[in-house]
Amino acid sequence: xxxxxxxxxxxxxxxxxxxxxxxxxxxxxxxxxxxxxxxxxxxxxxxxxxxxxxxxxxxxxxxxxxxxxxxxxxxxxxxxxxxxxxxxxxxxxxxxxxxxxxxxxxxxxxxxxxxxxxxxxxxxxxxxxxxxxxxxxxxxxxxxxxxxxxxxxxxxxxxxxxxxxxxxxxxxxxxxxxxxxxxxxxxxxxxxxxxxxxxxxxxxxxxxxxxxxxxxxxxxxxxxxxxxxxxxxxxxxxxxxxxxxxxxxxxxxxxxxxxxxxxxxxxxxxxxxxxxxxxxxxxxxxxxxxxxxxxxxxxxxxxxxxxxxxxxxx
Amino acid sequence: xxxxxxxxxxxxxxxxxxxxxxxxxxxxxxxxxxxxxxxxxxxxxxxxxxxxxxxxxxxxxxxxxxxxxxxxxxxxxxxxxxxxxxxxxxxxxxxxxxxxxxxxxxxxxxxxxxxxxxxxxxxxxxxxxxxxxxxxxxxxxxxxxxxxxxxxxxxxxxxxxxxxxxxxxxxxxxxxxxxxxxxxxxxxxxxxxxxxxxxxxxxxxxxxxxxxxxxxxxxxxxxxxxxxxxxxxxxxxxxxxxxxxxxxxxxxxxxxxxxxxxxxxxxxxxxxxxxxxxxxxxxxxxxx
Numbered sequence: 001x002x003x004x005x006x007x008x009x010x011x012x013x014x015x016x017x018x019x020x021x022x023x024x025x026x027x028x029x030x031x032x033x034x035x036x037x038x039x040x041x042x043x044x045x046x047x048x049x050x051x052x053x054x055x056x057x058x059x060x061x062x063x064x065x066x067x068x069x070x071x072x073x074x075x076x077x078x079x080x081x082x083x084x085x086x087x088x089x090x091x092x093x094x095x096x097x098x099x100x101x102x103x104x105x106x107x108x109x110x111x112x113x114x115x116x117x118x119x120x121x122x123x124x125x126x127x128x129x130x131x132x133x134x135x136x137x138x139x140x141x142x143x144x145x146x147x148x149x150x151x152x153x154x155x156x157x158x159x160x161x162x163x164x165x166x167x168x169x170x171x172x173x174x175x176x177x178x179x180x181x182x183x184x185x186x187x188x189x190x191x192x193x194x195x196x197x198x199x200x201x202x203x204x205x206x207x208x209x210x211x212x213x214x215x216x217x218x219x220x221x222x223x224x225x226x227x228x229x230x231x232x233x234x235x236x237x238x239x240x241x242x243x244x245x246x247x248x249x250x251x252x253x254x255x256x257x258x259x260x261x262x263x264x265x266x267x268x269x270x271x272x273x274x275x276x277x278x279x280x281x282x283x284x285x286x287x288x289x290x291x292x293x294x295x296x297x298x299x300x301x302x303x304x305x306x307x308x309x310x311x312x313x314x
Numbered sequence: 315x316x317x318x319x320x321x322x323x324x325x326x327x328x329x330x331x332x333x334x335x336x337x338x339x340x341x342x343x344x345x346x347x348x349x350x351x352x353x354x355x356x357x358x359x360x361x362x363x364x365x366x367x368x369x370x371x372x373x374x375x376x377x378x379x380x381x382x383x384x385x386x387x388x389x390x391x392x393x394x395x396x397x398x399x400x401x402x403x404x405x406x407x408x409x410x411x412x413x414x415x416x417x418x419x420x421x422x423x424x425x426x427x428x429x430x431x432x433x434x435x436x437x438x439x440x441x442x443x444x445x446x447x448x449x450x451x452x453x454x455x456x457x458x459x460x461x462x463x464x465x466x467x468x469x470x471x472x473x474x475x476x477x478x479x480x481x482x483x484x485x486x487x488x489x490x491x492x493x494x495x496x497x498x499x500x501x502x503x504x505x506x507x508x509x510x511x512x513x514x515x516x517x518x519x520x521x522x523x524x525x526x527x528x529x530x531x532x533x534x535x536x537x538x539x540x541x542x543x544x545x546x547x548x549x550x551x552x553x554x555x556x557x558x559x560x561x562x563x564x565x566x567x568x569x570x571x572x573x574x575x576x577x578x579x580x581x582x583x584x585x586x587x588x589x590x591x592x593x594x595x596x597x598x599x600x601x602x
Contacts, residue, residue: 125431125432125434126449128449128451128453129354129355129449130354130453130457196436197436197437198435198437198438198439198440199436200443202352202354202356233348233349235350236352252436253436281434284354302350
């Protein structure tokens with residue numbers, strides 16, 4: 001009996017093969033027994049991590065829950081690939097998430113942490129400078145590719161109400177940068193990034209390690225709900241680019257739109273043009289709740305983030 | 315090469331344009347900026363370098379602004395400056411902000427709110443943000459005040475600014491939003507009476523159909539425009555007088571009925587009316 005009490009927490013991480021999943025595993029595996037799930041093949045994992053190559057929509061994934069008692073699920077398995085169709089996004093992300101939640105309810109997993117994004121609010125000229133957790137999720141009004149993420153976020157919210165016995169935590173971090181393969185990280189690694197002529201919005205960036213700290217915090221028993229996660233103080237985009245010693249190319253909006261559309265259809269670029277709103281308008285969040293209720297604190301300042309992007313390629 | 319030279323040359327001109335002591339106090343003022351010099355709204359006190367020389371010239375030379383009782387504005391903590399609005403173009407807002415920068419010791423930044431479409435215009439969006447303007451949403455006003463900022467509000471809105479000259483210095487009914495905000499955030503209100511603005515572009519007729527066609531809130535016709543054409547559309551070099559009243563504090567529920575809130579708003583409006591009356595009396599007949 002006493003042995004059982006002392007056993008490490010058993011945590012499932014879905015989408016463990018991604019860069020974020022890998023970084024999270026490295027941080028968690030000493031404290032907890034990590035079971036990693038991914039449909040891709042996974043490499044460079046600590047030895048004590050059990051890896052299950054399975055699609056979360058398939059039976060193989062269910063077996064993991066049947067085999068052992070699970071203490072928490074961290075759901076990172078959310079696809080965002082602009083080249084994939086929206087049907088595939090919806091099928092994989094929403095059906096997959098539904099499956100994860102069904103299994104958690106069935107097997108009484110006490111804690112589920114989902115990594116959403118502050119992008120669900122969407123950049124907009126009418127945005128207040130800091131969006132609170134109860135702000136409407138307007139990200140889909142101009143950018144269709146994010147609608148599945150919004151649907152997913154809302155689905156998690158309904159689950160939160162339907163299953164009060166499970167502590168559901170939804171994290172909405174701002175632009176994650178560092179060793180992650182996402183749009184902001186790639187944009188800031190461009191030598192001569194294009195910017196929008198005449199626009200220089202305030203941006204919030206967060207280092208991937210700080211996001212992991214937030215996930216760790218979210219694992220604390222008793223924590224539930226939606227939390228915006230922001231890193232260091234907001235700065236103008238130009239300040240980050242200056243710090244990186246980039247030579248941005250300011251392009252008028254209409255021209256940039258045309259270039260991106262042409263680049264997209266000729267497959268020369270993978271930037272969906274509606275994403276330019278992120279270098280045009282603000283989409284910043286108020287992370288007061290995370291700092292007071294989760295006790296979240298960021299470690300990486302803007303300089304550290306700049307330093308990392310400058311010195312470490314993806 | 316030549317461009318860089320021009321850039322440094324212009325920078326230097328701006329650096330030398332202001333009295334160093336005044337500029338030092340402005341760039342070092344406490345406006346909630348972070349270690350990089352920006353506040354969360356994108357305001358950069360350092361940026362005022364590009365605005366101040368022009369602003370100062372308009373403030374001192376063109377409109378020769380006189381200020382009374384500016385000591386009524388608290389030096390720290392949240393505060394709202396509530397003022398009458400007049401003169402077809404919002405120069406009164408600019409003069410009010412100037413008075414806080416150039417005549418208050420130490421200077422304080424009075425932030426004002428701009429329309430939603432401002433952030434959609436290239437250059438203007440960045441310029442406005444750096445110069446301390448904030449997109450006008452209730453939430454933004456709340457954030458600003460909770461951070462201990464100074465917010466200037468013209469509760470008459472566009473109805474006040476576009477009135478014709480027969481209604482000069484008769485305030486239209488104030489909006490109630492500012493009072494609800496003040497009650498909610500427990501913010502003291504400093505009433506401000508601005509005299510002079512009504513004469514800068516005395517509108518004798520508001521050409522509403524044309525305004526509608528152009529998508530403008532009003533299209534004023536002034537005598538100067540009839541005489542001089544487009545040049546007459548420039549504001550005349552009237553003398554501005556700005557009177558600061560004593561701070562007022564209010565208590566009550568922010569979500570009370572309109573009737574209750576209106577009574578409180580009326581007290582502010584009356585205070586401003588008193589300041590305007592005093593200004594008109596002191597001015598007598600000299601408009602310039």
